[in-house]
Amino acid sequence: xxxxxxxxxxxxxxFIEPDNETLRFERVKTVLLLQSRLGLRVxxxxxxxxxxxxxxxxxxxxxxEIRIRKVISTG
Amino acid sequence: xxxxxxxxxxxISLPSHNTACCRACFAEYFTGQVDKAIxxxxxxxxxxxxxxxLSGGKDSLSLMLELSRxxxxxxxxxxxxxxxxxxxxxxxxxxxxCTARGLKLRVVELIAEGLPIxxxxxxxxxxxxxxxxxxxxxxxxxxxLEDGFQVLATGHNLxxxxxxxxxxxxxxxxxxxxxxxxxxxxxxGFARKIKPLYRLTEFETACYAFLNxxxxxxxxxxxxxxATFTGHKKLWSDLEYTSPGTKIxxxxxxxxxxxPAFAQVDRDQGRAVAPCxxxxxxxxxxxxxxxxxxxxxxxxxxxxxxxxxxPDRQ
Numbered sequence: 001x002x003x004x005x006x007x008x009x010x011x012x013x014x015f016i017e018p019d020n021e022t023l024r025f026e027r028v029k030t031v032l033l034l035q036s037r038l039g040l041r042v043x044x045x046x047x048x049x050x051x052x053x054x055x056x057x058x059x060x061x062x063x064x065e066i067r068i069r070k071v072i073s074t075g
Numbered sequence: 076x077x078x079x080x081x082x083x084x085x086x087i088s089l090p091s092h093n094t095a096c097c098r099a100c101f102a103e104y105f106t107g108q109v110d111k112a113i114x115x116x117x118x119x120x121x122x123x124x125x126x127x128x129l130s131g132g133k134d135s136l137s138l139m140l141e142l143s144r145x146x147x148x149x150x151x152x153x154x155x156x157x158x159x160x161x162x163x164x165x166x167x168x169x170x171x172x173c174t175a176r177g178l179k180l181r182v183v184e185l186i187a188e189g190l191p192i193x194x195x196x197x198x199x200x201x202x203x204x205x206x207x208x209x210x211x212x213x214x215x216x217x218x219x220l221e222d223g224f225q226v227l228a229t230g231h232n233l234x235x236x237x238x239x240x241x242x243x244x245x246x247x248x249x250x251x252x253x254x255x256x257x258x259x260x261x262x263x264g265f266a267r268k269i270k271p272l273y274r275l276t277e278f279e280t281a282c283y284a285f286l287n288x289x290x291x292x293x294x295x296x297x298x299x300x301x302a303t304f305t306g307h308k309k310l311w312s313d314l315e316y317t318s319p320g321t322k323i324x325x326x327x328x329x330x331x332x333x334x335p336a337f338a339q340v341d342r343d344q345g346r347a348v349a350p351c352x353x354x355x356x357x358x359x360x361x362x363x364x365x366x367x368x369x370x371x372x373x374x375x376x377x378x379x380x381x382x383x384x385x386p387d388r389q
Contacts, residue, residue, distance in 0.1 A: 041312060043090065043278035046281055
């Protein structure tokens, strides 16, 4: 009896502040690529995993939960 | 990416400085930038009491924490604007921050002062951000003088300062261009105003707040949608991206070469200032702008039939 191969796509979950929006991205391997997908420049937002800040070259892994905290104050 | 100084894994990338930092070296960098601003511009003298304006955002709370760590005698001042939901949330962040760190705090409630911002928005036909800013500056200065503080510190960062300078330059507003900078000397009923974070960007203050576990108020003001400064900041973000270092070069250049010229114009054309006949705050118009706002709001509120029939809204 054979089992069907399971093809799981690497996915990360992103919570965006202050918009309070949750998004999911597939095949995003680095912080720089994530920022690009979100239309953000390097220093437009903090990229947070757990209690650590991530630099643009950091690699992202399947199942990562990332917080994006935009930094431009609006009044 | 590694910390340029100690080679540990970096957490903060700073393209404007062509560098990256770990959290320990970033803390040193942040402290150094604030210390440099204070020493270079004589912002705080030994023994002076400093009143720090606290909005609940990352900049003001970071400033309060950093000044207290550097040993300055600081007291926070929060102006509760009286905006439903938003103001209570911001005030809670400020109060929790000060309580947790044993820092002194004063709160001014605009509802108690008869000038809540929702009423100003309803009854005064001018941009609300302008009126709100005027009211907050009035109370910052008033509390500083009445309570014997020599210095009033605000959390304006480099992005704030560049956006403001840009707006003033677009209008060639000689009055504002004459005194914009990290230190505005005390004179004519005004406390000395200082901006110790002027060398640091919003990104850097946001990193500092995060790394120090500061819980900040992040929700935007419900009245500030489309504020001009926000648009200017985005414009400057584009410039900084293509030419790292442009912001600080523009601002430092202004301080060295632009401001002195405008200061001379202001000395030649400046208007005399005297105490407001109502509240004693300095003004060039007899009754100060905030007292005039309060009179107008009070009159229009009293004449508003909706407010007379709904006591809950008084």
